[in-house]
Amino acid sequence: MSSDTMSGPEANRIIIFDTTLRDGEQSPGASMNLDEKLRIAKVLEEMGVDVIEAGFPVASRGDFEAVQEIARSIHNAAVCALARAVRADIELAAESIRPAARGRIHTFISTSPLHMKHKLQMEPEEVYQAVISSVSHARQFTDDVEWSCEDGSRTEHDFLCRCVEAAIDAGARTINIPDTVGYAVPDEFAALIAMVMNRVPNVDKAVISVHCHNDLGLAVANSLAAVRAGARQVECTINGLGERAGNAAMEEVVMALRTRHDSMPFTTGIRTENIMRASRLVSAITGFVVQPNKAIVGANAFAHESGIHQDGFFKHAATYEIMTPESVGLATSKIVLGKHSGRHAFREKLKELGYQLDDNAVTDAFQRFKDLADRKKEVFDEDIVALVDDEVLRSNDRIRLVSLSIACGTREPRASLELSVDGEVVGCEDTGDGPVDAAFRCIKRLIPTEARLRLYQVHAITGGTDAQAEVTVRLDEHGRTVNGQAADTDTMVASVKAYLNALNKLLVKREKQAPSALSA
Ligand code: KIV
Numbered sequence: 001m002s003s004d005t006m007s008g009p010e011a012n013r014i015i016i017f018d019t020t021l022r023d024g025e026q027s028p029g030a031s032m033n034l035d036e037k038l039r040i041a042k043v044l045e046e047m048g049v050d051v052i053e054a055g056f057p058v059a060s061r062g063d064f065e066a067v068q069e070i071a072r073s074i075h076n077a078a079v080c081a082l083a084r085a086v087r088a089d090i091e092l093a094a095e096s097i098r099p100a101a102r103g104r105i106h107t108f109i110s111t112s113p114l115h116m117k118h119k120l121q122m123e124p125e126e127v128y129q130a131v132i133s134s135v136s137h138a139r140q141f142t143d144d145v146e147w148s149c150e151d152g153s154r155t156e157h158d159f160l161c162r163c164v165e166a167a168i169d170a171g172a173r174t175i176n177i178p179d180t181v182g183y184a185v186p187d188e189f190a191a192l193i194a195m196v197m198n199r200v201p202n203v204d205k206a207v208i209s210v211h212c213h214n215d216l217g218l219a220v221a222n223s224l225a226a227v228r229a230g231a232r233q234v235e236c237t238i239n240g241l242g243e244r245a246g247n248a249a250m251e252e253v254v255m256a257l258r259t260r261h262d263s264m265p266f267t268t269g270i271r272t273e274n275i276m277r278a279s280r281l282v283s284a285i286t287g288f289v290v291q292p293n294k295a296i297v298g299a300n301a302f303a304h305e306s307g308i309h310q311d312g313f314f315k316h317a318a319t320y321e322i323m324t325p326e327s328v329g330l331a332t333s334k335i336v337l338g339k340h341s342g343r344h345a346f347r348e349k350l351k352e353l354g355y356q357l358d359d360n361a362v363t364d365a366f367q368r369f370k371d372l373a374d375r376k377k378e379v380f381d382e383d384i385v386a387l388v389d390d391e392v393l394r395s396n397d398r399i400r401l402v403s404l405s406i407a408c409g410t411r412e413p414r415a416s417l418e419l420s421v422d423g424e425v426v427g428c429e430d431t432g433d434g435p436v437d438a439a440f441r442c443i444k445r446l447i448p449t450e451a452r453l454r455l456y457q458v459h460a461i462t463g464g465t466d467a468q469a470e471v472t473v474r475l476d477e478h479g480r481t482v483n484g485q486a487a488d489t490d491t492m493v494a495s496v497k498a499y500l501n502a503l504n505k506l507l508v509k510r511e512k513q514a515p516s517a518l519s520a
């Protein structure tokens, strides 16, 4: 969709370009394996994302395979691969998106004086030539080429306009102006976009896009200001994940446009009811917990604590609620499940939560739900999500928990653990500085690795002392990072399962080397 073909309502349609799987994965520690990326891509597709940036194929074999697999599996969104202005990068990106119904190559080069001199060590004229040759090369593989001027917000205006014009002439159909280091402020960034729109003669042949980082907490504000100035694509991530302080949070951009349509008359194709599901999935997979007061998806975003607010809210919800919880997928559900709930109600609940499971998977999940309901009076939506996701996370595990018992309290903590490793049961006992330490020592004795524990995090999925604990364990072995997750009403069981989940991922994780020079 280039702006010259847009008219009427289409002219106000904002293309949502999600880069959770590329820029989001560049958050330190947020590594994802192929299955996890695929699951996120499918949720993004279901929620109506227009373009999914699936990875940076030259960064590693794993990235290449993930982009390729996503390109095979996604049919309704364009699948995009990132490439530097280097022929080999572009060719690999092209190869990775070959199976896609709609594939995009996104090629970039820095254009700011600082980046050209110190990072690229190239003269502006060389960069200008590289813009033309990289875009032309990418166009040999697909009509859908996006060009980005890295550090665009700190680029000299004349040079920026020259490069944008050249990129469009060479065939780029989307021009992305990133605020790479999150330095811009809204008025200034809007003025930059307006300047490009006014000064570049062939700008009507391309969609102008923005990609804002959140170093000053202004990524969403800058993106919206750019939209008012003429940008028609916003690059963003679920939960604002991304390099350093992250990118513009998709849920915030989309809900701001929807809620303040009076002031910003733009639309997106996002089914906002899927927002919570995507947020929870990304958080569970990456181990990046969403802060409780985070806009739209934080646990407190729709909670009313003070008496005055509660009173007003009960008299009329709009007194303190500018959007409904249902609009972001936080349905105050009609179906509450407990131990007397049957298979039919359970299946309906799965549908309501957006799961499409086959009969066998429903039967397995139902059995686990019954086990949980025996231990927990009320089973909330969050519990069901954890229960279904937990099984998917564990389906290929070679190491599994067989039994665990813990003695702790005022005497020395002691763990006794049995694991099944490729079907063979092994066990040991150990003590430690607390029950978690004792249990993890047992695992290390049974499965010796050089993995180091980088993160151990517990959070309660719902309220109450019978709440399930959701545990994230991050392990690092020779620079390879993996996140393991698990949920259980017993925090120790969840901890051991999360550690094992991470170990299982280390066993299958392919070499991934992404030196800083290769991260965009
Ligand atoms: O932040 C940035 O400039 C990027 C580009 C590759 C678009 O991520």
Ligand code: ZN
Binding pocket: 023, 178, 180, 211, 213, 243, 520
């Ligand atoms: Zn970025």
